Amino acid sequence: MIYSVATGFVLWILFPIWYTLSSSFTKPSKIGIHPTPFWPENPTLNNYRIVLGIPVHGKNCVPGIDIKLCETAQSNVSVNKIVETMLHSFYVGALVVIFTLIISTIAAYSLSRYRFIGSNFFLNFTILSRIVPGLVLVAPIFIFLRVLNLLNTPWALIISYTSFTLPLAIIILKNYFDQISIDLEEAAALDGASRMQTLNLIILPVAVPGLIATGVLVFLESWSEFFFALVLTDSYTVPPLLAGFLSMQTFNWTLLSAATVIAIIPPVLLTMIFQKFIVTALASGTGK
Amino acid sequence: MLLAIPALLTVFQSLFVVPADGIGIGEFTKIDNYLFLFKNEIFWATCLRSIWFALIFIVGSTVIGLAAALLLNEKFVGRMVLRGLLVLPWACPWLIVGIIWKWFLDGNIGLFNGVLIRLHLISHYKDFLSDPKWALWMTALAAIWRQSCLVALLLLAGLQTLPRDIWDAASVDGAGIIQRFRHITLPWLRPALTVVTVLNVIYGLMQFDVIFAMTQGGPGSATTLLSFLIYRQFFIFTNFGIGSALAVALAFIALIGGLIAVKTLYRKIEV
Numbered sequence: 001m002i003y004s005v006a007t008g009f010v011l012w013i014l015f016p017i018w019y020t021l022s023s024s025f026t027k028p029s030k031i032g033i034h035p036t037p038f039w040p041e042n043p044t045l046n047n048y049r050i051v052l053g054i055p056v057h058g059k060n061c062v063p064g065i066d067i068k069l070c071e072t073a074q075s076n077v078s079v080n081k082i083v084e085t086m087l088h089s090f091y092v093g094a095l096v097v098i099f100t101l102i103i104s105t106i107a108a109y110s111l112s113r114y115r116f117i118g119s120n121f122f123l124n125f126t127i128l129s130r131i132v133p134g135l136v137l138v139a140p141i142f143i144f145l146r147v148l149n150l151l152n153t154p155w156a157l158i159i160s161y162t163s164f165t166l167p168l169a170i171i172i173l174k175n176y177f178d179q180i181s182i183d184l185e186e187a188a189a190l191d192g193a194s195r196m197q198t199l200n201l202i203i204l205p206v207a208v209p210g211l212i213a214t215g216v217l218v219f220l221e222s223w224s225e226f227f228f229a230l231v232l233t234d235s236y237t238v239p240p241l242l243a244g245f246l247s248m249q250t251f252n253w254t255l256l257s258a259a260t261v262i263a264i265i266p267p268v269l270l271t272m273i274f275q276k277f278i279v280t281a282l283a284s285g286t287g288k
Numbered sequence: 289m290l291l292a293i294p295a296l297l298t299v300f301q302s303l304f305v306v307p308a309d310g311i312g313i314g315e316f317t318k319i320d321n322y323l324f325l326f327k328n329e330i331f332w333a334t335c336l337r338s339i340w341f342a343l344i345f346i347v348g349s350t351v352i353g354l355a356a357a358l359l360l361n362e363k364f365v366g367r368m369v370l371r372g373l374l375v376l377p378w379a380c381p382w383l384i385v386g387i388i389w390k391w392f393l394d395g396n397i398g399l400f401n402g403v404l405i406r407l408h409l410i411s412h413y414k415d416f417l418s419d420p421k422w423a424l425w426m427t428a429l430a431a432i433w434r435q436s437c438l439v440a441l442l443l444l445a446g447l448q449t450l451p452r453d454i455w456d457a458a459s460v461d462g463a464g465i466i467q468r469f470r471h472i473t474l475p476w477l478r479p480a481l482t483v484v485t486v487l488n489v490i491y492g493l494m495q496f497d498v499i500f501a502m503t504q505g506g507p508g509s510a511t512t513l514l515s516f517l518i519y520r521q522f523f524i525f526t527n528f529g530i531g532s533a534l535a536v537a538l539a540f541i542a543l544i545g546g547l548i549a550v551k552t553l554y555r556k557i558e559v
Contacts, residue, residue, distance in 0.1 A: 002364050009356055013373050016392040016433065017380075019399040023391065031397050038399070135494050135515050136535040139528055224381030226497045231523050239383040243501060246387070253391055260387055264380050271379040272372065279441050 024048065024257040031254060047258035051082050081241060082259045086266070089223055089237040092154050096161045096222045097215045100169045103162075104214070105207075108173035109199055113182075138231060145232060156232040161225060165218040172217070172281050176210035177203065213281035216274045220267050238263045321533040330509075331517075331534075335541065338514040341428055342492030342545065348432040349488055350481070353439025358473075360440065361447045371444075378437045386501025389430035393417055420510035423503055427511050431498050435491060439484050446480035447473070482553040489545040493538065514538045 018038075023031065025043040111119060141160050142151075150156045180203060188198045204211070226239035235241045242263060245256045271278060325331045360371055377385065393400045395415020404410045416422040450473065458468050474481075496515040499505060505512035505520075514534060521531035 002359070002362060005355075005359055006364065006366065006370055009359065010370060010373060012352075012433070013377055013437070015399065015403070016388045016430075017376060019392045020388045022399075023397075037402070135496060135518060136539045139522055139532055139535070142522075220379070224383070226381065226383040226500070227519075230500075231519075239381055239497070242387060243383060246501065253394075253397065256387065257391070260384055264384055267379040267381070268376060271375045275372070275375055279445055282438075282442060282445075 020257045020260055023254055024261050026254055028252055028254045047254045048262070051255055051258045051262065081235075082238070082262055085235070085238050085241045086263065088154065090266075092157050092161070092237060093219045093222045095154075095158050096165060097218050099158070099162045100165045100218045101211060101215055104166055104169035104173055105199070105204070105211070107166075108170045109177055109203065111170070111174050112177035113185075135227065138228065141228075142231060152233045152236070154233075154236060157222070157225075157229060157236065160228050160232065161222045164225075165221050168221075169214045169218055172214050173207070173210055176207055176281070180206055209277050210281060212274060213277035216270050216278055217281065220270065223267055321529045322537075324530065325533055325537065331537075333509070334512055334514050334517050335537070337424070337509075337512065338493055338538075339541070339545075341424060341495065341511075341513055342489060344425065344428040345431050345435065345492035345495070346485060346488040348428065349435035349439050350484065352432060352436035353484070354443055354477075356436065356440035357443035357447055358469075360444050374437045374440055376437070377434045378441065380434060382431075382434065382495075382497035383501050385430055385434045386427075386498040389426070389433065389498075390417065390502045393426055393430075417503055418507050420507050423507060423510045427495075427498055427502050430502060431491070431495055435488060439488070442484055443477060443480055446477050450476050478553055482550060485549040485553060486546050489549050490542055493542045493545060514541070 022038070022040045024047050025045070026040040027042065027044050027046070030041050110116075111122065145151050145156045145159070150159070184202050184206075185198050188202045193201065223237075224239065225237075226243065229235075229237045230240045230243065233240070235244050242256065242259060245259065356374065360367060360374075380388070392398050393416050395401065395413055395418065400416075401410070401413045405413070416426045454472055455468060458472055463471070494515055495513060496519065499511055499513055499516050500519075503511045505516045515538065518531050518534045518538065521527045521534060
């Protein structure tokens with residue numbers, strides 16, 4: 001009984017992904033077979049080669065059916081932009097993570113340790129702003145960036161993503177700092193350490209798991225974000241590039257599936273590796 | 289503050305006819321943008337559709353997520369593998385969820401049809417996404433696919449803190465499995481459920497990526513949600529005034545939805 005339910009879940013989770021994976025190994029000419037096969041017939045790596053910009057060898061190009069395949073290898077630039085775009089995504093993600101972590105560590109630490117005027121308001125406001133979605137804010141941000149002439153630069157994304165990920169990061173880190181015993185700090189203070197020194201030398205090393213989890217979550221968010229990347233830049237990061245595939249003249253699902261598989265490898269790896277940290281952080285971060 | 293200023297600006301803009309270049313604010317029209325919306329049938333229909341989509345999404349992902357969490361809380365061989373799998377959909381960006389499902393459900397090459405045919409549930413390939421009756425359900429299903437995994441992970445974290453002895457004590461006292469679920473597990477999970485539901489309300493109402501990838505609001509207007517309408521007003525018709533009014537309306541609905549979720553779930557804690 002329990003195994004049949006479990007199998008059901010596995011199928012429910014895996015089927016869509018499996019189809020994408022198997023399509024990415026299928027030859028474009030074999031894609032329309034009915035009933036749709038579970039397993040690609042004569043699997044090929046050509047889709048990946050094209051998407052990654054590796055030239056397809058002449059003997060693989062069957063004239064007639066695969067002629068498009070041969071041409072796209074050299075000429076179609078938008079298809080094999082995936083590598084470059086992923087580097088952009090990494091760049092944006094890394095900077096967003098750095099900025100968010102610096103700002104949110106200081107903010108979360110002060111929220112966790114001090115009671116200043118308006119600290120409660122600030123905390124509640126942070127939680128509330130997590131609920132206000134980006135969709136509602138896009139027009140003013142768009143206009144700001146336009147006035148500042150930052151549209152279609154990585155900074156457009158870095159600035160807007162940082163402002164969106166900050167609340168989440170602050171909440172998670174505050175909860176994390178709350179759990180760290182205050183004794184350590186008092187000892188440090190007795191030894192004459194300043195607040196910033198305490199934060200740097202005592203708290204940060206202890207808080208590494210929390211920082212990792214927050215960093216990974218922030219990175220995932222900036223990797224996945226589509227709407228802002230779509231309207232603020234010209235396909236600078238991965239999601240809008242993939243969306244651009246959909247409206248291409250010579251649309252090709254096998255190529256798109258290969259690109260999709262490549263695009264989800266980094267987030268999947270990250271979550272697999274840091275799963276424990278992330279789930280704990282999420283559960284605590286949203287638990288308030 | 290980075291978020292507060294744009295939020296206020298959105299409200300502000302919604303009161304004006306903003307010129308298409310978005311610089312300056314144009315003519316002050318008081319609440320004309322809102323009046324225009326309230327008199328507009330498309331607006332109301334889209335609101336209802338958004339709420340309907342959100343409801344399907346919330347119920348679907350909570351039920352599936354809860355079931356998955358309960359299942360994973362039991363001990364069986366392969367449990368860790370399944371738990372690892374749960375992360376997989378969640379790691380996919382929303383847009384990619386949309387892309388994956390669009391082609392999975394495709395009426396010509398999709399595997400979904402292939403499975404249904406093999407099971408003899410349908411006799412020939414059917415394009416679910418271009419059928420107005422099915423499109424909304426299928427887009428919601430794709431969104432549920434991702435969200436239910438997050439729900440499961442969060443609820444599972446909650447379940448694992450449930451002290452086993454309470455459960456055992458109740459079963460010694462003769463409580464059946466359903467009674468135990470209702471009187472022990474559910475109350476225990478209520479804080480987690482509240483959080484999850486609030487998250488779901490937001491994700492459900494704001495869903496854009498999946499719709500964009502799967503149907504672009506079609507067929508007809510069968511999957512045009514408020515979020516998609518806002519996108520069109522802003523960036524296709526560059527109608528910032530109306531777009532902002534729509535955005536404010538959407539934020540308002542989300543706020544009410546969130547409040548309803550918190551109120552209903554929290555009240556029951558005290559009972």
